[in-house]
Amino acid sequence: MRRLGIIMHGVTGRMGLNQHLIRSILAICNEGGVLLSTGERVMPDPIIVGRNAGKLEALAKEHGIERWSTDIAAALANRDDTVFFDAGTTQMRASLIARALDAGKHVYCEKPVSDDLHVAVALARKAKASGLKNGVVQDKLFLPGLRKIAMLRDSGFFGKILSVRGEFGYWVFEGDWQTAQRPSWNYRKSDGGGIILDMLCHWRYVLDNLFGAVKSVSCLGATHIPERFDENGRRYRADADDAAYATFELEGGAIAQINSSWTVRVRRDDLVTFQVDGTHGSAVAGLTRCWTQHRVNTPKPVWNPDQPQSIDFYRTWDEVPDNQVYDNGFKLQWQMFLRHVLEDAPWDHTLVEGAKGVQLAALGLKSWAERRWLDVEPLGI
Numbered sequence: 001m002r003r004l005g006i007i008m009h010g011v012t013g014r015m016g017l018n019q020h021l022i023r024s025i026l027a028i029c030n031e032g033g034v035l036l037s038t039g040e041r042v043m044p045d046p047i048i049v050g051r052n053a054g055k056l057e058a059l060a061k062e063h064g065i066e067r068w069s070t071d072i073a074a075a076l077a078n079r080d081d082t083v084f085f086d087a088g089t090t091q092m093r094a095s096l097i098a099r100a101l102d103a104g105k106h107v108y109c110e111k112p113v114s115d116d117l118h119v120a121v122a123l124a125r126k127a128k129a130s131g132l133k134n135g136v137v138q139d140k141l142f143l144p145g146l147r148k149i150a151m152l153r154d155s156g157f158f159g160k161i162l163s164v165r166g167e168f169g170y171w172v173f174e175g176d177w178q179t180a181q182r183p184s185w186n187y188r189k190s191d192g193g194g195i196i197l198d199m200l201c202h203w204r205y206v207l208d209n210l211f212g213a214v215k216s217v218s219c220l221g222a223t224h225i226p227e228r229f230d231e232n233g234r235r236y237r238a239d240a241d242d243a244a245y246a247t248f249e250l251e252g253g254a255i256a257q258i259n260s261s262w263t264v265r266v267r268r269d270d271l272v273t274f275q276v277d278g279t280h281g282s283a284v285a286g287l288t289r290c291w292t293q294h295r296v297n298t299p300k301p302v303w304n305p306d307q308p309q310s311i312d313f314y315r316t317w318d319e320v321p322d323n324q325v326y327d328n329g330f331k332l333q334w335q336m337f338l339r340h341v342l343e344d345a346p347w348d349h350t351l352v353e354g355a356k357g358v359q360l361a362a363l364g365l366k367s368w369a370e371r372r373w374l375d376v377e378p379l380g381i
């Protein structure tokens with residue numbers, strides 16, 4: 001069987017390990033490799049690279065991975081490995097990807113591509129000019145909940161889409177009286193933290209692909225919890241934004257409002273929910289499930305604060321059935337990228353799209369700082 005050598009960096013981290021190494025690459029290996037349109041299968045052969053030899057060796061041993069290294073330059077110099085992947089820190093990403101492109105590797109990486117728009121644009125230009133295959137993770141598009149929304153849209157269910165309401169977030173513990181469930185760098189500006197950079201690059205591709213290209217943005221950020229405790233129990237100043245309240249105007253006329261917050265307690269269907277209201281029907285999607293209400297099933301509430309509510313609104317929605325198997329979204333996107341590398345299969349999630357995500361985050365931060373609406377201009381890459 002043909003092999004495909006993949007250099008994987010940053011897979012000792014939260015995302016790299018769980019989503020990319022275990023649930024994507026190792027899962028694909030366990031299934032017998034990537035299936036090409038010819039019926040041929042190609043087996044990924046990962047080499048995991050990073051700083052800490054002890055951690056890499058233990059990880060390799062635990063998962064039966066034969067190759068690991070702390071020498072990135074040597075790994076990049078190996079002509080038998082043709083793909084480079086990064087899920088390390090946001091700030092190291094662009095320079096690593098640039099090095100990999102210089103070494104002639106096809107590149108794939110986590111978002112955001114960079115915390116700096118100019119760097120993200122320069123990298124996308126470099127990748128485009130190289131002719132090498134390139135891509136960025138756009139995992140939310142592959143969530144079952146949002147795939148069901150796409151199916152509803154394509155079926156004409158919504159009629160004209162009027163508005164989209166997104167609620168993302170949950171309470172991230174401060175780290176003292178309960179340990180935090182996210183890394184501390186997320187809350188420090190100097191380490192590439194902040195929810196606007198983290199989430200607006202997701203909302204760019206979600207809105208662009210599902211509801212209409214983002215035309216303009218107004219964003220108000222906040223740092224609600226200014227002090228947290230890190231992985232070693234040390235107090236630190238959390239100077240990055242931990243909540244963002246953003247509104248977007250979309251091509252086609254829909255208006256999207258998305259709240260993103262690490263300082264919110266959940267009383268809704270899921271950690272992220274999107275409500276889409278259209279002239280003919282509405283839908284609410286979480287990560288996996290999706291409920292609809294058609295115009296003919298819409299109840300007619302009458303405002304009367306003197307009477308307790310008589311309608312159980314949750315019961316007036318129908319669930320979209322799981323008529324197909326929804327595989328892990330990260331794995332699906334990996335399979336698409338590997339087929340793009342191996343047989344030039346169609347691929348939309350390039351580093352140009354990654355730069356667009358960074359652009360929206362940069363505009364969100366600017367809108368907050370200047371307290372005004374900003375237009376999204378073409379990047380011209």
Ligand SMILES: NC(=O)c1ccc[n+]([C@@H]2O[C@H](COP(=O)([O-])OP(=O)(O)OC[C@H]3O[C@@H](n4cnc5c(N)ncnc54)[C@H](O)[C@@H]3O)[C@@H](O)[C@H]2O)c1
Binds near residue numbers: 111183
């Ligand atoms: N697609 C998504 O939904 C999603 C979710 C979370 C994080 N991410 C992105 O994934 C990336 C990693 O996030 P995470 O939550 O896994 O973080 P993490 O802190 O758990 O992992 C960071 C990784 O980078 C490595 N690293 C840190 N400092 C380093 C240094 N100085 N030199 C070399 N390696 C270093 C760590 O060893 C680890 O492997 C970030 O860019 C983040 O934005 C994406």
